[in-house]
Amino acid sequence: MALTLLGRSNPLASPTAQLRILEQTATPLPFDHRLDQAGMFPLRATGITIFQINVGKLCNQTCRHCHVDAGPDRTESMSRETAEQCIQALAKTDIPTVDITGGAPELNPQFRWLVEQSRELGRHVMDRCNLSVLLLPAQSDLAEFLASYRVEIIASLPSYSPSQTDAQRGDGVFEKSIEGLRLLNRLGYGQPDSGLALNLVYNPVGAFLPPKQAAIEAQFRKELQGRHGVEFNHLYTITNMPISRFLEFLVESGNYDDYMARLANAFNPVAAAGVMCRYTLSVGWDGRLYDCDFNQMLELAVDHGAPSHIRDFDPAQLHQRQIVTRNHCYGCTAGSGSSCGGTVT
Numbered sequence: 001m002a003l004t005l006l007g008r009s010n011p012l013a014s015p016t017a018q019l020r021i022l023e024q025t026a027t028p029l030p031f032d033h034r035l036d037q038a039g040m041f042p043l044r045a046t047g048i049t050i051f052q053i054n055v056g057k058l059c060n061q062t063c064r065h066c067h068v069d070a071g072p073d074r075t076e077s078m079s080r081e082t083a084e085q086c087i088q089a090l091a092k093t094d095i096p097t098v099d100i101t102g103g104a105p106e107l108n109p110q111f112r113w114l115v116e117q118s119r120e121l122g123r124h125v126m127d128r129c130n131l132s133v134l135l136l137p138a139q140s141d142l143a144e145f146l147a148s149y150r151v152e153i154i155a156s157l158p159s160y161s162p163s164q165t166d167a168q169r170g171d172g173v174f175e176k177s178i179e180g181l182r183l184l185n186r187l188g189y190g191q192p193d194s195g196l197a198l199n200l201v202y203n204p205v206g207a208f209l210p211p212k213q214a215a216i217e218a219q220f221r222k223e224l225q226g227r228h229g230v231e232f233n234h235l236y237t238i239t240n241m242p243i244s245r246f247l248e249f250l251v252e253s254g255n256y257d258d259y260m261a262r263l264a265n266a267f268n269p270v271a272a273a274g275v276m277c278r279y280t281l282s283v284g285w286d287g288r289l290y291d292c293d294f295n296q297m298l299e300l301a302v303d304h305g306a307p308s309h310i311r312d313f314d315p316a317q318l319h320q321r322q323i324v325t326r327n328h329c330y331g332c333t334a335g336s337g338s339s340c341g342g343t344v345t
Helices: 015-023 031-037 080-091 111-120 142-148 162-169 173-186 213-228 244-252 256-265 269-273 293-297 315-319 327-333
Strands: 050-054 097-101 124-129 152-156 198-202 234-237 280-283
Touching: 015 244, 015 327, 031 327, 050 080, 050 293, 080 111, 097 111, 111 124, 111 142, 142 173, 152 173, 162 173, 173 198, 173 213, 198 213, 213 234, 244 256, 256 327, 269 327, 280 293, 293 327
Parallel strands: 050 097, 050 280, 097 124, 124 152, 152 198, 198 234
Antiparallel strands: none
């Protein structure tokens, strides 16, 4: 398939351009048709147990696989007004978990306030951390802050190989990541009975599905403990989604058709039944609502009559809303499934 990338050279020009490419996919069936065959269309939410807040696209890294297209040059950033609307909405519910992401979410001025307010409401808080942010001079007390509020850390680490990690995330990032992990370990993170959870996220370095989660976790544990003295609780595998920078890589490397076919051929109805969009609500940096962080990056807002902005938050309408699905959703339903918490089945 001959595809042309338009606009910004890195990554794709716009969500519209990405969706146009995804519509040209060589998969056997559009995703919605596959859901229909499985008797699952339209896909609907089963409630909300995770309130995910994406505070913006500013990041101290520029990773090759980043579905957010985050980096040091991004200016999208959640305001205090929108952060307050998030907390006001959360207070209307008993949603147990707040998942704060970015970018590097810790760089947003509202990050610590969101953590404090969420914990005051009695909610469990997760921080999706790139580890190197912990070493920035302006964030010298960040690790201690996270520990003091007992924030669960979900830390991305593409590989236990320095060369593979640096190839995906930038020169020297592996060593910074190890230093960040050691800092967290010293504070009790990843240690037995500390109550400070430190979980790693692995995504493949290439156009293929992740290996079995238990197997790759065992490998990571052996390598990180043996070579670096690093401890962690769990490792989650996530399938690379065919959007943003990874979509650009697939197209430019000639792997797009094969990768999409691989995802579609591995479609698993059991995984589709448990996808994270069914129990997650994602809030964008500007307050718009999405079914997941991936839909957010494609600007596919909550639809089908449900409120699409946090200021109009209505739990009753959102708890059983119809999920917005497109061909990229094959990424979450292939094989054992993929979610922000690892495999689904």
